[in-house]
């Protein structure tokens with residue numbers, strides 16, 4: 220009789236961080252694609268673009284002028300989603316939108332404040348993460364540290380979300396390599412879910428009498444994946460690792476080439492990284508994004524973000540384990556993406572290739588960027 | 595001093611069905627758009643396309659031939675995400691992907707089976723929902739009933755997810771109007787979340803001593819929105835309603851023009867709809883999708899889906915209240931969409947215009963389809 224096989228048969232996997240399931244249908248990768256094909260991203264950009272509102276010295280839409288910056292450059296988002304100050308949302312105003320039901324549990328609303336910043340990765344208009352020197356990537360990590368520390372001093376801010384949208388396919392409206400920071404007066408939904416999972420895992424582990432180092436969900440997961448990789452090639456989801464960091468395709472990945480970068484030791488937030496850890500993180504970032512670009516020989520689009528503790532003093536600050544998520548949409552080629560639509564929106568995320576297949580594909584890529592390879 | 599205003603200031607709203615928050619930044623709609631612009635969808639299609647694998651009498655990729663159908667047409671998905679039968683997923687196979695950690699809570703996996711079907715809405719290659727006659731839409735609803743009843747007879751199936759991806763922007767690979775059905779051996783994540791919310795709401799309400807009709811989350815929500823609409827124009831989120839159904843922009847909408855269609859009385863699943871309710875649902879579907887098309891004078895893309903009870907006999911079958919979700923991506927024009935990317939993926943969904951602004955925009959549209967309007 221036929222045996223169950225993860226690369227042939229449908230199954231669901233569980234994400235213990237968000238406590239949700241993903242449907243895997245590996246055989247489905249074989250179906251022909253007749254749907255939308257994206258425009259290939261423009262490959263050759265100038266080092267400096269006089270029309271770019273992120274390049275050094277240029278004017279932005281709102282009239283402000285950028286410094287003639289030489290490494291990273293941080294400025295307030297001119298179209299911030301949240302503002303540092305605004306009037307309070309009182310029950311009388313809530314009644315405006317919920318009429319007679321202002322107090323009902325069906326019409327819950329709260330005012331929210333914060334700060335939004337833009338982080339240019341370097342003055343160069345044409346260099347994405349994998350093309351930057353290691354030192355320049357270290358500088359980006361130090362800039363994240365600096366922003367986090369600075370925002371921690373603002374008593375109204377609870378969470379600092381650092382992220383990058385790369386490529387027009389991911390809603391990025393300017394090709395000059397940059398990330399964003401949205402700092403908010405509440406812990407937003409996704410980190411909130413993760414915190415609850417970290418807490419529940421710790422509560423369960425410590426009630427069993429284990430010590431502290433064994434009670435962190437991600438410390439445990441990273442250790443298990445190192446063991447898996449050593450034990451069996453078919454269970455190896457690790458792409459790259461060094462002393463301090465590992466990049467892997469999580470067992471429960473949703474996007475075709477989704478990855479997670481996690482600290483090997485228990486680090487709560489980016490400010491806690493030592494000089495050596497910063498360098499190790501930069502090295503993993505460079506190699507992972509280089510392998511991404513090499514899969515389809517294109518500038519690989521993604522949304523990437525840091526997950527870490529709410530700012531110091533928050534009662535949940537101790538539970539978190541610093542990590543980063545990469546969610547790239549491409550599936551078959553530089554122009555054919557995965558759509559997470561109908562079934563995925565209404566019912567459950569669905570993926571075609573397995574996490575192990577994606578990991579092995581990523582491991583097979585060269586660590587020399589395709590633009591630098593002699594053809 | 596300035597007053598808080600829902601159309602000027604940032605706030606978060608709570609979705610009691612999925613128990614998650616959405617960040618609303620209404621002032622942000624003012625920012626200029628320099629990002630990706632989609633191709634406008636082709637407007638003029640033939641009534642019959644000899645190349646279309648969904649048109650009557652044509653051959654599909656796998657060689658099967660469609661009937662010469664005259665109303666709706668249902669056939670098995672040639673590239674199904676799940677199959678009716680496959681080998682069992684044993685712990686020995688789990689160990690293949692999780693190496694030594696097969697039993698750990700960090701590596702949870704289960705086998706999944708089911709059936710996937712395609713539902714052509716009509717033989718006409720060129721007619722979308724708003725362009726079909728009311729009778730033809732009634733026939734689609736009756737087809738959903740028939741499929742649900744048929745699948746209920748399969749003891750391995752627990753949930754029937756009926757949905758439509760419309761437009762290439764939503765990953766639809768064939769413009770011939772059609773929907774899909776994915777029926778699964780487990781209740782998937784999104785309906786599972788909703789069931790938990792229905793249950794919790796009922797438990798809370800009945801412990802307060804109220805009677806049964808007051809203990810359903812959606813019965814209560816629909817009633818509250820009818821009251822809100824009557825009480826105040828600024829709190830009116832209803833687009834269209836009749837005796838049995840209402841279409842509204844939910845208070846907690848994420849997508850710019852997201853809507854929900856809900857039964858006014860407590861109906862568990864689509865098979866329970868009477869002839870009058872079927873007609874009323876068809877009328878609401880026709881008017882809502884017509885208003886959608888009129889916003890930007892284009893065939894409005896969306897993913898749409900039915901949420902209802904798991905199949906009869908399931909212990910949670912009684913809690914659910916039949917409703918449909920529409921998630922359309924367009925924001926500013928026929929070619930500029932909202933991207934739910936970086937911040938939204940890492941932290942929390944974010945929207946620009948408020949639910950009330952979207953509702954008022956939809957109410958302002960004509961109920962005559964733009965293609966039929968004299969210009």
Ligand SMILES: O=P(O)(O)O[C@H]1O[C@H](CO)[C@@H](O)[C@H](O)[C@H]1O
Pocket residue numbers: 254557558559560561562563569759764765766767
């Ligand atoms: O089945 P289709 O139409 O080929 O595919 C489409 O709908 C599916 C169900 O929502 C998605 O998984 C696919 O990514 C999408 O392209």
Ligand SMILES: O=P(O)(O)O[C@H]1O[C@H](CO)[C@@H](O)[C@H](O)[C@H]1O
Pocket residue numbers: 384389390391392629932933934935936937938944
């Ligand atoms: O701020 P940007 O780059 O203009 O906008 C982009 O990122 C934001 C944060 O993820 C999203 O809300 C927008 O939809 C997206 O287009």
